[in-house]
Amino acid sequence: xxxxxxxxxxxxxxxxxxxxxxxxxxxxxxxxxxxxxxxxxxxxxxxxxxxxxxxxxxxxxxxxxxxxxxxxxxxxxxxxxxxxxxxxxxxxxxxxxxxxxxxxxxxxxxxxxxxxxxxxxxxxxxxxxxxxxxxxxxxxxxxxxxxxxxxxxxxxxxxxxxxxxxxxxxxxxxxxxxxxxxxxxxxxxxxxxxxxxxxxxxxxxxxxxxxxxxxxxxxxxxxxxxxxxxxxxxxxxxxxxxxxxxxxxxxxxxxxxxxxxxxxxxxxxxxxxxxxxxxxxxx
Amino acid sequence: xxxxxxxxxxxxxxxxxxxxxxxxxxxxxxxxxxxxxxxxxxxxxxxxxxxxxxxxxxxxxxxxxxxxxxxxxxxxxxxxxxxxxxxxxxxxxxxxxxxxxxxxx
Numbered sequence: 001x002x003x004x005x006x007x008x009x010x011x012x013x014x015x016x017x018x019x020x021x022x023x024x025x026x027x028x029x030x031x032x033x034x035x036x037x038x039x040x041x042x043x044x045x046x047x048x049x050x051x052x053x054x055x056x057x058x059x060x061x062x063x064x065x066x067x068x069x070x071x072x073x074x075x076x077x078x079x080x081x082x083x084x085x086x087x088x089x090x091x092x093x094x095x096x097x098x099x100x101x102x103x104x105x106x107x108x109x110x111x112x113x114x115x116x117x118x119x120x121x122x123x124x125x126x127x128x129x130x131x132x133x134x135x136x137x138x139x140x141x142x143x144x145x146x147x148x149x150x151x152x153x154x155x156x157x158x159x160x161x162x163x164x165x166x167x168x169x170x171x172x173x174x175x176x177x178x179x180x181x182x183x184x185x186x187x188x189x190x191x192x193x194x195x196x197x198x199x200x201x202x203x204x205x206x207x208x209x210x211x212x213x214x215x216x217x218x219x220x221x222x223x224x225x226x227x228x229x230x231x232x233x234x235x236x237x238x239x240x241x242x243x244x245x246x247x248x249x250x251x252x253x254x255x256x257x258x259x260x261x262x263x264x265x266x267x268x269x270x271x272x273x274x275x276x277x278x279x280x281x282x283x
Numbered sequence: 284x285x286x287x288x289x290x291x292x293x294x295x296x297x298x299x300x301x302x303x304x305x306x307x308x309x310x311x312x313x314x315x316x317x318x319x320x321x322x323x324x325x326x327x328x329x330x331x332x333x334x335x336x337x338x339x340x341x342x343x344x345x346x347x348x349x350x351x352x353x354x355x356x357x358x359x360x361x362x363x364x365x366x367x368x369x370x371x372x373x374x375x376x377x378x379x380x381x382x383x384x385x386x387x388x
Contacts, residue, residue, distance in 0.1 A: 135371065166375075202387070202388075204385040204386060205388065215385050
């Protein structure tokens with residue numbers, strides 16, 4: 001995702017116009033995103049650096065039709081991750097009012113919407129919904145009232161974005177949220193112009209197994225070349241402890257292609273540490 | 284003596300009548316069977332089939348099964364665990380489908 005330089009003068013003029021017209025533009029770093037339908041809006045927010053606006057398309061929304069609503073400024077680029085369904089818009093210039101992002105989502109505690117009207121307590125990390133493993137771990141919250149609109153940034157006690165509100169969970173005032181690690185991943189992909197590339201190690205796991213035990217490796221893959229063999233039990237991937245299949249899936253999702261990664265595993269009761277560089281997964 | 288003779292002759296006549304009737308019936312049956320045509324074979328087949336079935340049913344009913352000892356077989360119904368799906372993309376709808384079996388990362 002790269003903004004073309006020839007668009008810059010036009011975009012700058014638009015920004016100037018926005019600045020002169022009160023009521024138009026990004027207020028307090030918040031705005032809305034639409035997906036082509038009449039009532040399918042999500043909230044969006046300006047992320048750290050002031051160049052990227054982040055939103056999320058919940059299931060059923062047309063990811064390809066994502067657009068900013070009422071921003072006053074047209075984004076000059078867009079990156080939509082089909083797995084997390086996070087959409088990152090690149091703005092033509094740095095804008096004020098950006099939200100700072102926390103490094104990690106806390107294990108517990110209270111998260112609040114930017115206006116402070118809705119707060120939710122982190123109750124659990126969710127790896128499965130309806131008997132299906134998610135492609136990464138979600139956060140489950142219990143709000144004090146009606147859950148906020150999907151895409152709403154949820155701030156920790158320090159005022160940094162720790163998660164993004166997602167769908168309601170069906171429980172009373174319950175809701176899911178995307179952890180901030182997923183937002184970091186999407187933002188990095190957008191900044192590097194990498195799109196929605198996913199890391200690939202070339203090993204297989206079985207979802208039904210209790211422990212993340214390797215069931216196979218692809219010949220010539222990063223895992224195979226690093227020495228991973230069938231029967232190895234993963235204990236840590238990319239700095240994240242993994243105790244079961246869901247943990248491993250989440251850790252694999254957060255890996256970056258081309259970035260050296262440490263893999264800890266147990267082989268016959270003996271712990272081994274391997275270093276490998278994930279490749280780009282085939283789409 | 285006269286009574287005895289009268290009774291003897293009467294019995295002889297009755298026996299003769301019975302013998303004559305049976306032989307007449309037999310001769311009529313033989314004659315019918317010797318006649319050309321397929322219908323009689325069909326009738327004969329039906330009668331034979333009916334006789335066999337009656338014999339079979341009567342024989343079946345006479346079997347004594349009460350004395351048979353049955354051995355209970357131990358069994359346990361083990362529910363098959365549903366195949367766990369791995370979603371390719373974040374989709375919380377109940378209808379969403381993923382993939383099962385070994386997953387490659």
